[in-house]
Amino acid sequence: MGGSREFSVTVRRREVVAAALPLQEHWLPLSNLDLLLPSVDVGVFFCYKKSTAAKLRSHTATWQQQQQLMGVLKRSLAQVLVTYYPFAGEVVLNLAGEPELLCNNRGVDFIEAQADVELANLRLHNPDESVDKKLVPVKKDGVLCIQATALKCGGLVVACSFDHRVADAHSANMFFVSWAEAAQSRPISFVPSFRRSLLSPRRPGYYDESIDDLFVPLSSLPPPPSNKVDAATYDPSYVNRIYYIVVDDIARIHAVASACGTCKWTTLEAFTAYLWWILGGSRDAGSTCSMGVVVDGRPRLQSCSSMDTYFGNVLSIPYATLAAEELREMNLKEVADAVHACVALASTREHFLELIDWVEAHRPEPALARIYAVGGGNNGGGDTAVVVSSGRRFPVEKVDFGWGKPAFGSYHFPWGGGAGYVMPMPSTRGDGNWVVYVHLPGRLVEVLEAVAGDVFRPITADYLGFDYLSTIEMT
Template identity: 55%
Template sequence: MGEGKRGYAVTVHRKERVAAVLPLQEHWLSLSNLDLLLPPLDVGVFFCYEKLPGSPSFATMLSSLKGSLVQALVSYYPFAGEVVTNSTGEPELLCNNRGVDFIEAYADVELRELSLYKPDESLGGKLMPKKEGGVLCVQATELRCGGLVVACAFDHRIADAVSADMFLVAWAELATSKPVSRIPSFRRSLLNPRRPGRHDSFPDRLYAPISSLSRPPSPPPLQQPVVSRIYYITAEDVDSMQTAASAGGAAYRTKVEAFTAYLWRVLAKGTVSGDKPCRMGLVVDGRSRLDARAMANYFGNVLTLPYGTLSAAELGRMELPEVADAVHEFLRPAVTAEHFRGLVDWVESHRPEPAVARVYLEDEEGGMACIVSSGRRFPSSELEFGWGKPTLASYYFPWGGSAGFVMPTPSAKGNGDWVVYAYLLKDLVEVLEAQSPQVLRPLTPDYYLSLLKLEVVD
């Protein structure tokens, strides 16, 4: 079947706003200091469902999706609000039950024809909605085969992946008449700055106030195209990667550390000169670092972005265990409660001036930058709205800059495979795909149809 069908028509039948079923008193919800570290970017996530025997009609599925959404927005009311700018120039969340923009559409394509390997062509502007206001936008698209794609775009300033996952599971639970398993916490006091505040120099290495920059932190003009790809990695390759990264007497490394090291080493081969810096970052969630019990259901952003810098020549000389050690070392100071408390205090000391993560900044010498965000807890198997589990689920985040973004999530197959979304410079994609043996394999219809044991027809 190859890459599948790229060009197909999508017809939008209806756009409406879906608000919480219960009236909510309008109120303000301030963003935490960690929320304020996020720029105004929208993150996309999508789920594909196969038309199974006995599946309900599209109209019935729409009714279920919207009926459960209005209930989910009662507890997860920030998704029904809108972001406004306060008198100091900082964003705040107005919880006014504006509602979620909900789009109903039809796509003249079958699931077995969908080319998800190149999502810019198959998802962007077609199955993935463009958020035009509010915090969350949803599009439900019926496929020609009777399948369904549900796609969401949400404001990253309001929710990180953990928060979005909580909401999505709650939405699915309500659709199947189950009680909501995780009620969100909006206790901003959990991330209040200390009085007096204190922090070491580490936040200054990771973030920069905008006033300290020689030029605005807007995405620079791209010298080459940046493209999105979706790959998969077999469970065997994930295990082999981890084993290789922990070999030679090296300390045990996690799968994410091993994957980040592999990616760092491979992408450095696409750098034009050996002395160019290659920056690799890894997003760290701070909930379990701060207070695992109190923060377990916290809704918002609890993230930090440590990174390391090595030259392409250095990475070319290093074996995978050595690179994994380097990943572990740049992570080590960022996985403590004190780092997150200090980061909150650092933001407070610079407010209301915004800051930007240094890993995203263009280095004067050029080079390469990439960020890995682990979505390995993505609950694809729990997104069951009443017509079966998704065949495939992944993120879509073409943020617009030249720094790469890579996010692995568990395959819906539940066998240990990973589905990996990658946003990279085209030259780096070519380097990544030229590796032998190839670890990241293009996500063609052959793979996700094999999850359903469907016959692939040429």
């Protein structure tokens, strides 16, 4: 089905939504693991279709009808910000030059917009055309910015951008579900924990030298442009794409990656191996391909139940590097073994404790994951780096504000690093398929589609069923 390449978005209203109850202003320090994140914003968006009732009343929903939905969003946002108050604050620098969170109930910038396009005509496969800076807002101030965009067909897109230094995907997922529950006047399922003491450094601290292989102080990076970490500076040759992978292909890749093994690796490890095998093996002789995997430390630091709902960043990014010639000679099972070995490095409690101690030893100098600055065109060579982050727990079906679950949802994270970024998420169809967000150099996207186009299939309106009625009730 053809899509609309060009459409305009008109901002109808801007306002600031603060927490519904007054909050005493206070400082909330960022943890040592928060300090490993550069100043980048994460985008996420949810698409909702028009309801049967609304279609029966009029061919095109009116702005007044959609305003009712936006009113629900704003009222419930004010309520949930009482609990998730860091999102209503702002990040400022302390006297040491380190970022800290000022919880002052500044509020969240909320943008109400209209787009002269129908949901079925959004080219979601190409978010550079359809989503970036159109439906997903550019955050200018504060920690969180939200945009609700009414579409010509009566559909609605709810999107946001948030400061990654304040929250990781796990934290954001808790917020999205809680926001939706507040909209339905239900008690929230996840009460966040802000206990920074859970990530306090040890006295005395200790870390193995292997941490130096994965993380690096900014002063140790090569001169610009290698150390540019602002999202606005990323190589323009990078493109963003969204694909889907059917459950049978996921199972096939998993089976091949685990063939003849004494234990089966996870589906994420198998997927990462497949991606590494395809992309790395396509590179020229003499070049390398580094592959990293985002590891959530919450299950590893599970000393108390508070880690389940800990709000902040609890991430590590181990990675490994192989030459293009090596990847071409390896089978998928061998590559999967290498991925598992890499992930295992950061899958222990001790690794995260050492990482916390490593940051403490280097403060106040900023640092970041080494792979963030590797690859792309930034090192002047043909080397490539990619990071895979699991969005398998993305709760898209639970983000129901009272008018039904989203017809589609995805993260959108052109993060600005030298490495590419890939994130698989569950499909809203509930059939076991994956939705995969890809941020890669255009040359690697061409390889992906040429070599594995039968696996990475472009998201289309037909696949998502955007021609069918849904459940938004506009009363």
